[in-house]
Amino acid sequence: MRFVLIFVPIILAAIGQLILKTGMNQVGNFNLIRSFINPTVLVGLAFYGASLILWMMVLTRENLSFVYPLVAFSYVLTVTLSKFVLHEPVPTLRWLGLAVIVAGILLVAKSA
Template sequence: MISLLMLLMACLLTCLGQVFQKFTVERWRDQPDGWASKLRSPWLWSALACLGLGLLVWLLVLQRLEVSVAYPMLSLNFVLVTLVARFVFHEPIDARHWLGVALVVAGVVLLGRQV
C-alpha cells in the first residue's frame, strides 16, 4: 500500500512540475528576451522543486517495486496532464485523445493489481 501511495506521490509531483513549467513559459511571453528576469520566475523554481522532489520519491518507489511495474504506472501523468490541460488551460481535447486516456487508465488498473 505504501508503495502505491509513493508512486501516486511521484506522479502528482511530476504532473505539478509540468503544470508549473507551462505557467512558466506563459509568463515568459510577457517578459523581455533576457534570461536574468526569466530565471527569477517563481513558477520556474516551483517547477524545479516539484520535479526534483518527484525524482527523489521516484527513487524510493524503485527501491520497493520492480521497474517493469512502476514505470508504466507513471503513464498516469498523461491522464493528469490531459485533465489539467482541459480544465485549467482550457485546451481542446478530441475524442481520440480521451480514448487514449481511457486506455491508459485501463492499463494502470491492470498493472495496479500487481502492486
C-alpha cells in the first residue's frame, strides 16, 4: 500500500502531462486565455491538482529524501506514453537515459 500511495500521484502527473500536451496541440500557438478555456487543458490541470493533493498526503507519511527521487518515474512514464499514445519519436539514446533513471529509481526503492 505504501508504494501505491507514492506512485498514484506520480502516475496522475504523467497522465496530466499527456492530456496537457493534447490540449495545447488543440490550442495551437500559445495563448494564455485560449489555453485556460480549452476543456482538454482543464482536464490536464485537474489531473495535476489531484496529483498535488495526493502528493501532499505522501509528504505527511514519508521522508522527502526517499519519495522525491521516485518522482523520476514520471519522466519514464511520460516518455513511454508519448511514444505509444501520442506516437512521438523516441530515439535510442533517450531510451538508454530512461534506463539509467529506472536503475536509480530501483536503488532508491531498495533503500526503503
